[in-house]
Amino acid sequence: MSSIPELFRHLTAGVYVIGVANGERRDAFTASAVMQVSFSPLLVALGISAAHESYTLLHEADGFAISVLSAQQQELAKHFGTQSGRTVDKLASTPWRPGVTGAPLLRDALAHFECRVVNDIEAGDHRLVLARVIDGAIARPNGQPMLYAQTGNLDGSESLYPATFS
Amino acid sequence: MSSIPELFRHLTAGVYVIGVANGERRDAFTASAVMQVSFSPLLVALGISAAHESYTLLHEADGFAISVLSAQQQELAKHFGTQSGRTVDKLASTPWRPGVTGAPLLRDALAHFECRVVNDIEAGDHRLVLARVIDGAIARPNGQPMLYAQTGNLDGSESLYPATFS
Numbered sequence: 001m002s003s004i005p006e007l008f009r010h011l012t013a014g015v016y017v018i019g020v021a022n023g024e025r026r027d028a029f030t031a032s033a034v035m036q037v038s039f040s041p042l043l044v045a046l047g048i049s050a051a052h053e054s055y056t057l058l059h060e061a062d063g064f065a066i067s068v069l070s071a072q073q074q075e076l077a078k079h080f081g082t083q084s085g086r087t088v089d090k091l092a093s094t095p096w097r098p099g100v101t102g103a104p105l106l107r108d109a110l111a112h113f114e115c116r117v118v119n120d121i122e123a124g125d126h127r128l129v130l131a132r133v134i135d136g137a138i139a140r141p142n143g144q145p146m147l148y149a150q151t152g153n154l155d156g157s158e159s160l161y162p163a164t165f166s
Numbered sequence: 167m168s169s170i171p172e173l174f175r176h177l178t179a180g181v182y183v184i185g186v187a188n189g190e191r192r193d194a195f196t197a198s199a200v201m202q203v204s205f206s207p208l209l210v211a212l213g214i215s216a217a218h219e220s221y222t223l224l225h226e227a228d229g230f231a232i233s234v235l236s237a238q239q240q241e242l243a244k245h246f247g248t249q250s251g252r253t254v255d256k257l258a259s260t261p262w263r264p265g266v267t268g269a270p271l272l273r274d275a276l277a278h279f280e281c282r283v284v285n286d287i288e289a290g291d292h293r294l295v296l297a298r299v300i301d302g303a304i305a306r307p308n309g310q311p312m313l314y315a316q317t318g319n320l321d322g323s324e325s326l327y328p329a330t331f332s
Contacts, residue, residue, distance in 0.1 A: 014178030038290025039326035124204025
């Protein structure tokens with residue numbers, strides 16, 4: 001019998017830093033629940049915890065940015081994934097620039113997307129945010145995106161899974 | 167200036183065969199828009215075209231199965247991705263078994279998930295289906311999941327992207 005965390009590692013995901021800003025208040029956090037949903041319009045879905053500090057900023061700004069991490073950027077994934085934006089200015093030590101929406105884009109990321117929220121629904125212990133991609137570019141054409149399955153238990157998520165399906 | 171299809175290839179996804187069944191009527195199709203959203207309850211999100219034959223069956227059954235393809239299963243991805251369930255019984259030539267929900271699971275897949283629909287929202291030219299995972303197992307513990315970015319334009323999706331963001 002395989003464990004539930006091992007099973008879910010078979011759903012392939014990337015690793016991203018989601019940037020949010022409202023005026024001079026800004027934050028960024030590591031996420032893996034990002035996927036494209038629609039082609040025309042260009043829509044992506046983002047899974048996010050409503051308990052997260054950034055969730056408030058995301059809604060104040062009605063938007064967010066996605067910075068795609070490369071396979072070599074485990075330290076950045078950890079930096080933005082394991083500290084709280086409530087106590088640490090996580091962007092102070094990492095080069096970034098504001099995108100067209102003002103949301104922070106990591107300068108060393110492989111690619112960026114900028115998004116405007118179009119819907120937000122309840123999804124168990126997370127929220128599912130649907131957003132339109134209004135801008136974006138590849139910054140480093142030959143990089144390989146990081147795979148979430150390669151990060152092990154970096155985010156401490158193993159303990160969040162139930163022991164059984166029922 | 168990078169193209170929009172190239173940019174979106176930086177959102178990492180796996181490749182799956184989604185199986186649906188209602189009694190003796192069944193179908194399966196290749197999908198890449200699958201991600202975990204919630205830990206407790208265990209919820210996944212699936213992007214699906216409402217024009218798709220399987221979308222009707224998915225709602226009749228109120229559920230679906232996810233078979234995770236390995237990096238070696240490009241032929242299966244193509245088989246279930248490029249034919250219409252309206253004209254071909256795509257499951258006739260591929261070994262499968264019914265899961266606990268009756269939905270077809272591919273025997274040669276790396277892992278399986280079985281899901282019950284809990285919500286379904288409009289998402290541009292697709293629907294975003296939220297579903298609870300009620301069963302699942304790893305079938306081949308040492309396999310490597312297929313990456314959507316490795317399938318090139320297998321699904322013909324490049325022509326679906328707009329030329330510009332606005």
